[in-house]
Amino acid sequence: MTTFSHLLQRQVTENPERISVTLQQSGADDLPLTYRSLYEGAISYFNTYQREGIQPGDVVVLIFQHGRDLIHSYWGAVFLGAIPSVLPFLTEKLSPERYQADLASLISITRPAAIVTYREFEANVRGALREGDSVRALICSDAIETTSAAAWDALPGLRRSPDDVALLQHSSGSTGLQKGVALSHRAVINQLETYGRSLGLNREDVIVSWLPLYHDMGLIAGFLMPILFGVPLVLQSPFDWIGAPYILPQAVSRHKGTLTWLPNFAYNFCAQKIRDRHLADVDLSSWRAVINCSEPVKKDSHQAFYERFKNFGLRPTAMQTCYAMAENVFAVTQSDLAAEPVHEAVDRESFFFERVARLAYDGRPAITLMSSGKPLESVKVRILNERGHDVAERTVGEIALQSDCMLTGYYNRPEVTEKAFLDGWYLTGDFGYLANGELFVTGRKKDMIIVGGKNIYPQDLEALVSETPGVHAGRVVAFGVFDESAGTEEVVIVAEVEAEDPAQRQEIGEAVRLMVSKNTAVVPRQVYLVGPKWIVKTSSGKVARSANREKYLKEIQAK
Amino acid sequence: MDETIYQQLAKYIAVDILKQPDRVIAKDEPLISSGLIDSFNRIDLSLFIEDNFGVVIDDKELKAETLDTLEKFIALILARRK
Structure with a gap:
């Protein structure tokens, strides 16, 4: 069993000149980063953390836009054996006062030892600091000195145990920021190995992602998995993508991208808001899977996306689905990449009134549901009724799961962690049903x-x-x-x-x-x-x- | 001429983006810096302008520092149509 530092060490020593990440930023040329440069940048951050007295096991909060600093500060924290946690950047819509209040509340629960950000953003972070809080160092990216490489055996990250917490993941808002999902090296690596197998992930793959790294989909599928497994990553900024969604197909075409993860709305967004003038010479035939994840999956959205891009080489089997959550590191299920995801028409009345997904019959009103795929080989899924008992096939109930990649706990919130489990099964708060081994997610018990x-x-x-x-x-x-x-x-x-x-x-x-x-x-x-x-x-x-x-x-x- | 452009843009923002048909949008009202037009809708506004006035606005131009009010949008549309 191993840790993040061991996996990255292997990539850096075996393939130092291989390009790990290609950074794309609006108005700038593509910036390729080799494993060697990734390592060197990370070591500069590592040395700074050490100089500032940050210890293995400390939480380090990272507040950066997508770019070299985010990548280097992340791996620097890993090499130290510290626990990185990426937080969202302030947008022009959000008031700085609210941002600071949320950050202050996160600090009081998560108790980070350091916060790392841009000099321009320092004042915003200072506004969240309180007398006597846990933050010992506020580090700005311009204070990082380029240092010479350290000897591998000097890196405390290589002496962490697989069961130590590797990272924290928060969801947004005042409530979400107070629940940091703590994941061990073992849990994350188990997930990456199982999920990688289910995708047939290989060294010919190229992952293209604009997803934010403070979200599980972006962090796991669009950052950790490619970098730790030696799969090239083309990383775009969510801010750039939302204003210019065409940068995604253009990057897939230019870099022969094979895998991308998107939330459902992004299928509609791309289908509606990309013009032909942005698709000149675009070839999407390399795209083997565009995986729909993190909000309810809709057949109509896949259809709209396919219709829009089919003349640009998009394969009908490229649109795929996945059901995921940070508490399971990421994926719970994945559709079979060799075929289109299973979808079915179910009788509307039985579905809404009896909570049973009966296949539509006699031309009665029906609704179309799309499967999120089958559970990964290491994930067990049960569907439970209100009393916590298993329900029959095709009956809707709460989705519960058990796996070898579950969270260690909500960080510093043992009472919240305890409530999330029933007899060792994690209660997802989502409703769904199983049919022929396929999981259909149909709604939410929680009010999120x-x-x-x-x-x-x-x-x-x-x-x-x-x-x-x-x-x-x-x-x-x-x-x-x-x-x-x-x-x-x-x-x-x-x-x-x-x-x-x-x-x-x-x-x-x-x-x-x-x-x-x-x-x-x-x-x-x-x-x-x-x-x-x-x-x-x-x-x-x-x-x-x-x-x-x-x-x-x-x-x-x-x- | 610019009055017609103003009416069309103000109506589009009120009806289609804000879903508040009665909302009056002043020519000098900040749109982006105020959060009225969020990042999701910025592209809608530029595609609306492209489709209705034949003027292409690059995504790099669509920021609070350069295009924050209808006045500025109108000026840009008029300048590019010449």
């Missing part, structure tokens, strides 16, 4: 909203909106509504207000929107203002999100 692959906790939004002047505090509900055209969920906020004057209501609505976007970087699709006593609460006084969602949908339809 997934917007463009990003997890949003409604309680964060509700707390914010409650603070908006004119809104009845505590009488607010937030939920997601699926948008067919965008291929993702969008946030709807319902808030009770006393005001009846339309101008005044418009002002409150505007203030709610601003409150949400400045504090969460998510723009609500609709702010629906209602009169007193509209919102449905449970007998215990809690906001019943699904009941309110139903009520909202009915009212909207009636209009």
Whole structure:
């Protein structure tokens, strides 16, 4: 058994001149980084960490855009035997005050020893530091000195145990940032080996990714797996991609990319927003899998993507699916890359009222569901009812799993970790059913909203909106509504207000929107203002999100 | 002429992007720096301009520092159409 440092050492010593990462940045030439340069850059960070007194086992928080500093600071922390955790960068939409408050709360729970960022961003990080907190060093990238290479046996990272925590992963928002998923070297490497086998990953592959590294899909599939396994990675910035989605097919064509992971909305986004003038001479025939993961997978999205790019060499079997979560390192299931993912039409009535996915019959109304594939060979999946008992094939229940790549725990949150398991089975909070070994993910038990692959906790939004002047505090509900055209969920906020004057209501609505976007970087699709006593609460006084969602949908339809 | 462009752009943003048909967008109102147009919608706005006015806006130009208000969009459209 081995650790990240051992795997990287092997790549660096066996193939020093092989290109590991090709960095693409808007307006700049492609920047190829060999394993040797990756190692040298990492050693410069390693030496700085050591000089600053950072110890093996300490958490090091990294706040960078995609670029050399992010890569070098990550592997520098690995060589030290420290625990890297990548956090999102501040966007222009989010208020610096909120960013600092969230960061301060993360620091109080995760207790990092160091935070590493750009000099321009230093003030933002300082704003999150508190007297007596755990942060001993705030390191800026311009203070890193190029140093000569260290001897391998001087690297404490090579003396870590496979069961030591290798990294932390956080999801977004005030709630998400307080739950850092801690993963051991053993868990991550087990996942990479099993998942790599299921993909038939080989040295001819080229992974192309714009996914952020603070998200499991980007970090595992679009960073750790290629670098540790010697598969070339073309790494783009999410900020560049969102403004110019054509950079993805262009990079696949230029670098003969074979594998890419995308959240569902990105299929619609690419299909709708890339123009022919950006596809001149583009050849996508090398693309063997574009894997749909991290939000509900939709057949329509695959179809739209295929139609858009089929004349550019895209193969019909390239669109694939996966079900994944940070708590299992990444993939739970993967569709068979040799064929199109299984999809089926199920009887609508039985599905919604009996929670059974019966194949459609007699021309009755049906809905189309697409499988996320079969569980990886090392992952066991069960479907449970409310009492924690297994349900029959094709019956919808909560997805539970067991594997050799589970999280060590939520970092410094033993009570949260304990609640996540039932008799040794991790409860995912997602609903789904099994049919012929294929897992169909059908919904969510937890109230989380997934917007463009990003997890949003409604309680964060509700707390914010409650603070908006004119809104009845505590009488607010937030939920997601699926948008067919965008291929993702969008946030709807319902808030009770006393005001009846339309101008005044418009002002409150505007203030709610601003409150949400400045504090969460998510723009609500609709702010629906209602009169007193509209919102449905449970007998215990809690906001019943699904009941309110139903009520909202009915009212909207009636209009 | 620029009044028509203004009306079309303001309507597109209010109806299609913000989904608030009654929302009035002033010519000098900050769009990007204020977070009104988020990163997902920036490309929609540039494709709308390309389709309706035949003017191509490069993604590198679409930032708060260069194009933050409808005034600036209108000026750019008029300049490029000449």
